[in-house]
Amino acid sequence: MLTALYVMIGLALLLGVVLGYSALKFKVEGDPLIARIDAILPQTQCGQCSYPGCKPYATAIANGEADINQCPPGGDAGVRALADLLGVEYKPLNAEHGVPKPKAVAMIEESLCIGCTLCIQACPVDAILGAAKQMHTVIESECTGCELCVAPCPVDCITMEPIAESPTNWKWRYPVIEIKQVAV
Amino acid sequence: MNAIVNLNKLFKFNGGVHPPEHKFESTSMPIKVVSPPKTLVLPLRQHVGNVSKLQVNVGSHVLKGQLLAKADGQMSAAVHAPTSGTIVSVEDQLIPHPSGLPDISITLQSDGEDRWMAHQPIDYRNLSKAEVLERLREAGVVGLGGATFPSHIKLREDTRHPVKTLILNGAECEPYISCDDMLMRERAIEIVRGIEIMQYLLDAEECIIGIEDNKPEAASAMREACVQSTIDIAVAIVPTIYPGGGARQLIQVLTGKEVPSGKLPTDVGVQCFNVATAYTVHRLVNHGEPVISRIVTVTGNVKRPANFDVPLGMAMDELIKLAGGTAEQADLIMGGPMMGFNLPSSKVPVVKATNCIIVSAPEIFPEPQPALPCIRCARCADVCPVGLQPQELYWFSKSDNFEKARDYKLFDCIECGCCTYVCPSNIPLVQYYRYAKSEIIAQDKAKQAADIARERNEFRLMRIEREKAERAQKHAQRTAEATGNAGEDDAKKAAIASAVERVNAQKAGEASAKAEESN
Numbered sequence: 146m147l148t149a150l151y152v153m154i155g156l157a158l159l160l161g162v163v164l165g166y167s168a169l170k171f172k173v174e175g176d177p178l179i180a181r182i183d184a185i186l187p188q189t190q191c192g193q194c195s196y197p198g199c200k201p202y203a204t205a206i207a208n209g210e211a212d213i214n215q216c217p218p219g220g221d222a223g224v225r226a227l228a229d230l231l232g233v234e235y236k237p238l239n240a241e242h243g244v245p246k247p248k249a250v251a252m253i254e255e256s257l258c259i260g261c262t263l264c265i266q267a268c269p270v271d272a273i274l275g276a277a278k279q280m281h282t283v284i285e286s287e288c289t290g291c292e293l294c295v296a297p298c299p300v301d302c303i304t305m306e307p308i309a310e311s312p313t314n315w316k317w318r319y320p321v322i323e324i325k326q327v328a329v
Numbered sequence: 330m331n332a333i334v335n336l337n338k339l340f341k342f343n344g345g346v347h348p349p350e351h352k353f354e355s356t357s358m359p360i361k362v363v364s365p366p367k368t369l370v371l372p373l374r375q376h377v378g379n380v381s382k383l384q385v386n387v388g389s390h391v392l393k394g395q396l397l398a399k400a401d402g403q404m405s406a407a408v409h410a411p412t413s414g415t416i417v418s419v420e421d422q423l424i425p426h427p428s429g430l431p432d433i434s435i436t437l438q439s440d441g442e443d444r445w446m447a448h449q450p451i452d453y454r455n456l457s458k459a460e461v462l463e464r465l466r467e468a469g470v471v472g473l474g475g476a477t478f479p480s481h482i483k484l485r486e487d488t489r490h491p492v493k494t495l496i497l498n499g500a501e502c503e504p505y506i507s508c509d510d511m512l513m514r515e516r517a518i519e520i521v522r523g524i525e526i527m528q529y530l531l532d533a534e535e536c537i538i539g540i541e542d543n544k545p546e547a548a549s550a551m552r553e554a555c556v557q558s559t560i561d562i563a564v565a566i567v568p569t570i571y572p573g574g575g576a577r578q579l580i581q582v583l584t585g586k587e588v589p590s591g592k593l594p595t596d597v598g599v600q601c602f603n604v605a606t607a608y609t610v611h612r613l614v615n616h617g618e619p620v621i622s623r624i625v626t627v628t629g630n631v632k633r634p635a636n637f638d639v640p641l642g643m644a645m646d647e648l649i650k651l652a653g654g655t656a657e658q659a660d661l662i663m664g665g666p667m668m669g670f671n672l673p674s675s676k677v678p679v680v681k682a683t684n685c686i687i688v689s690a691p692e693i694f695p696e697p698q699p700a701l702p703c704i705r706c707a708r709c710a711d712v713c714p715v716g717l718q719p720q721e722l723y724w725f726s727k728s729d730n731f732e733k734a735r736d737y738k739l740f741d742c743i744e745c746g747c748c749t750y751v752c753p754s755n756i757p758l759v760q761y762y763r764y765a766k767s768e769i770i771a772q773d774k775a776k777q778a779a780d781i782a783r784e785r786n787e788f789r790l791m792r793i794e795r796e797k798a799e800r801a802q803k804h805a806q807r808t809a810e811a812t813g814n815a816g817e818d819d820a821k822k823a824a825i826a827s828a829v830e831r832v833n834a835q836k837a838g839e840a841s842a843k844a845e846e847s848n
Binding site: 317 | 426432763767790
């Protein structure tokens with residue numbers, strides 16, 4: 146009787162120590178849910194969701210402060226992925242936050258640029274290159290198409306150019322099988 | 330011949346089909362060498378990898394074989410002038426691509442002289458292998474079986490995966506195509522010379538040429554040529570079955586080794602090249618000629634189907650005219666009927682990937698029957714040479730369930746079209762796979778871009794924080810300096826005060842002394 150009791154107490158102590166040690170040793174830094182939500186978001190950092198970037202929006206979703214349908218660049222597929230991850234009902238995109246647009250990149254009309262650096266300060270991913278009173282230019286490959294640089298430009302020399310289809314980014318279409326009328 | 334592999338023992342791969350061959354039509358006449366036409370259009374993207382970098386200006390005169398665009402990085406190949414003439418434009422033009430979209434191309438106006446630039450053979454045995462590979466890269470040598478993968482990458486010796494077996498692919502399994510067949514019949518010894526160079530570069534222990542048993546003339550020509558070779562080259566006759574000419578399928582038939590999913594043939598010690606690639610290697614190394622022409626089969630609804638040695642960049646309608654056909658109002662197919670694609674126009678140029686042009690006609694390729702629902706008969710799974718489950722892939726691709734499609738090894742699909750060929754419901758299965766593949770590739774790219782954007786955004790926020798902290802620190806430093814000055818002032822004030830006190834005390838002392846005196 147007593148032996149059994151000792152054994153149980155011994156086990157409890159041992160397991161307690163093991164659990165306590167692993168809780169310290171394998172502590173997960175940060176909230177893994179935020180990181181998983183952030184991984185689904187398109188990282189345009191455009192702020193259309195009314196949060197100052199994708200990470201803050203992910204944090205807001207994780208804390209239940211924001212809805213899952215506030216990200217137009219993520220599109221319908223993004224909302225579905227979020228609904229899937231969080232186990233909530235899918236809901237269509239909230240038009241208040243904008244509508245999905247084809248992917249575009251910012252273009253600076255270099256002859257008009259006065260070198261004010263306002264767009265450089267606005268760019269969330271440092272995709273604009275330039276210095277004060279020097280011409281600025283967009284690094285096309287890094288531009289997320291967030292449009293945040295368009296509004297601050299005092300001379301309106303930034304336009305959004307949709308990415309044209311070329312043999313490199315061309316995609317095979319979904320097969321469409323024509324329906325034929327066989328008999329009237 | 331003491332071949333290391335027992336060629337009496339061949340292996341089998343799963344499935345495969347036997348579509349009507351239709352090779353006889355285009356093999357009755359020898360290869361015709363086509364003289365360069367007036368205008369040539371050379372796309373800068375004729376290979377897998379980076380677009381070549383333009384090296385000439387509009388208006389400049391070039392000689393035959395002169396470099397027009399050089400390879401950009403390792404994964405690229407150069408483009409050369411197929412004849413002498415003047416560069417008249419560099420602009421977007423229609424290219425033979427399933428998208429039907431234009432791409433950057435050079436237009437060369439021939440001067441009719443067809444004058445070669447100075448060129449000489451490469452003494453490859455007295456050069457380092459790296460130098461020879463560099464020459465291959467500069468000469469635009471790519472896989473001519475249709476994939477146009479830069480050959481210098483495949484010919485690089487890899488110490489981790491040494492190539493034991495070098496396989497030359499002369500199987501040419503797809504119906505209608507006969508360019509490799511004719512090349513082997515007529516230029517066997519030149520192919521063998523190319524194989525010798527490849528064997529030297531890879532240091533392969535054995536070389537095997539795989540030829541399907543429906544090409545006995547090519548096989549005997551190659552056998553004769555192999556006897557004259559300085560190295561042991563075996564000719565293996567493999568059974569005719571589609572897609573037995575797929576690189577992985579041929580490797581399996583000849584060596585019994587199945588290249589694992591997601592691995593390369595070199596991982597099992599094998600490297601595979603098309604016979605036409607060996608021919609271009611020979612032309613470059615032993616004659617100094619870059620890749621400026623290729624053999625093209627022109628067949629289908631033409632009067633004189635045949636094979637032509639065509640300068641790259643020739644418009645396809647001109648070539649079809651030489652075969653006694655008209656390109657107007659006819660669908661053109663580049664490649665074979667199983668894996669080829671419809672061309673956007675008859676004006677597109679012949680490129681390095683053009684092995685065959687089929688002039689379509691309703692009696693050759695009748696309109697496909699309307700697709701019916703899948704009845705899960707699994708005939709597609711029976712014929713799939715990769716051993717996939719095409720019916721499952723079809724469901725997943727159709728419903729945009731891309732992750733599942735990827736799990737079911739969609740990317741191992743070689744798009745051979747066997748499943749579509751046997752489908753009793755006429756479902757265009759391969760089209761669904763191509764759709765799903767390109768969607769997945771696009772998604773992956775977007776994900777990659779998003780990861781980079783996240784990193785850059787995080788770095789930017791970090792930098793702003795850091796700058797703020799630095800500013801705060803500077804500010805704090807300045808305030809500290811200001812208060813330090815205040816302390817000095819206090820000390821001065823104290824010194825002045827004490828001096829005043831001293832003076833006052835002195836005055837008081839003097840005053841009391843005076844008072845004492847007056848008293």
